[in-house]
Amino acid sequence: MKEWIRISLALSIFGFLKEIRPSEPFVYEFLIDHRWRNLTEEEVTQQVYPVGTYSYLALLVIIFLITDLCRYKPLIILLGASGIVIWSLLLWTKTLFEVQIVEFFYGVFCAAEVAYYSYIYAKVDKEYYQQVTSHTRAAILAGRAFSGILAQLLISFSLTNYRDLNYITFTAMIVATVWSLLLPSVEKSIYFHPEDLRTEPIVKKLSNAFKLMISHFTTSFSNTYVLKWSLWYALSTCGFIQVQTYMQPLWTAIVNDHSKPIYNGAVEAVLTVLGFLGALIAGIIKTNWRMKGELTLTMCSILQAFAIIYSSRTEKVFLSYVCYVIFGGLYHFMITVTCSEVAKYIEDDSYGLVLGINTFVALIFQTILTAIFVTDGVGFALKPRDQYFVYGCFHLLIAVIFICIGLIVWMKREKDYRKSVVL
Incomplete structure (x- = not known):
């Protein structure tokens, strides 16, 4: 082998x-x-x-x-x-x-x-x-x-x-x-034990490690295309983790009867399989994400928003299960595309650093949501249904942000096109 x-x-x-x-x-x-x-x-x-x-x-x-x-x-x-x-x-x-x-x-x-x-x-x-x-x-x-x-x-x-x-x-x-x-x-x-510095003193290793990190960070996030996709990664991952973390309390609130059977395990299994298929499809689809990226991110965020808002209002837990699977499936599909697009425009060795930073930013947003809307004694400590209405609105906000980004990109393209025609 x-x-x-x-x-x-x-x-x-x-x-x-x-x-x-x-x-x-x-x-x-x-x-x-x-x-x-x-x-x-x-x-x-x-x-x-x-x-x-x-x-x-x-x-x-x-x-x-x-x-x-x-x-x-x-x-x-x-x-x-x-x-x-x-x-x-x-x-x-x-x-x-x-x-x-x-x-x-x-x-x-x-x-x-x-x-x-x-x-x-x-x-x-x-x-x-x-x-x-x-x-x-x-x-x-x-x-x-x-x-x-x-x-x-x-x-x-x-x-x-x-x-x-x-x-x-x-x-x-x-x-x-x-x-x-x-x-x-x-x-x-990559950073602290590179091949060419394995025998160097620890001080030099640390100095070179942080210099390389700063270089990778600057090079990656000075690219507006990478910055745009990283923003969606952070915001959407924040929303996904928050929804996944507090989904069981919402289902319990909807059922409101501990004697009734629940199917949380089956739902998670279906979402996992759907996530795998979504990731596979994302890898197969051939499209120009530079032209269609903002529109796709906006539509996915809108669909996710309505799925979560509907889950927060419905009285039927099976409909909430379906909405959760749709929400998660869209996330897995677009996060695969996002990671791929980010990876195309950064240095190979900086992939882990960039995704680590994106995840850290996602957790900052998640912490803010948790502190304001969940934690007792700090924020509003909302009930599960009210929490999920907020999470739905959060995804609508993501959609609005990317509508604005899409308009800015479109106007810039039009401006560049007119300049090229005049020349």
Whole structure:
């Protein structure tokens, strides 16, 4: 077996294992169930979930830098270890404060994923980037789909309860962590351990690393085309994470009857498959995104907005499920296009930095939304339905922004065209 295939397979197995989290589609129901917790719905949405958002934001930049400095593998191990901590605390703790600690470690878990996504690019040659990206993405989607289907089957056939799902996730995190120990170490990295400076003193390495980062940042974001797509990436990712995080409370509010069956796992599995198909279609479509980009981004944002607003008003949970799948499918389709367009106009080695910055900006926006509309004692602490009406309006605002950008681009093209005609 070729070395790059062996490494790609090893990382893909880890990616599959870390996504086996069947407890996640039903974690909200688990937390508010009086049999295992004494938490109210308001405490979970207004005091527990926001901690994860804030910790994710605080840790992302630090972990991004540490990932490159530590050469990836230690942070992948941290990813698995934080998963063990999360689900052990969920299983064997009860108080509000302890669940807030869980959310802090969930922030560590999410932030450490940057190591997983960037490790492969430090271990294989550039000529194999497309293949290994496909392998690792497929492994993640397969893990999520398997996890959602497994969770739904176990709950629908009353084979387990919500708490028992955490044992499966806990076991998967242990196996993933053990597997991470077997991953090959990385000898070089983009910023702190480049090939040509491996024997240099640490001070020179640090100086060159930050100079290269600044150079990549300046070159990438001085390009208005990259800046435009990065703005949509940040705003839309903010909206997607926020909608995904608080979707279960909305469904609980719509159903309003804990005795009725719910299909959260099945919905997440369908969304995962649809996301995979959307990403595949985005890779196949041949179009001039320079000419049609603003219009497509605007239309997708409008459709997402109406899907979320309708979800916030409907009394039928199945319609909300459909709207959520449509919303997520559009996001996965356009985020694939966005990443591709950004990658075309930046230096190869700066891809991780640019997407890391875009994600950080998305988390800043998400933190603002969380503080204003969700967190108790800080903002309005809205009910789930009112929150989702706000999120729908947020996506309408994204559409308005890109209508304005589209008009500016169109007027500039017309002006340049008239000048060329006169000349």
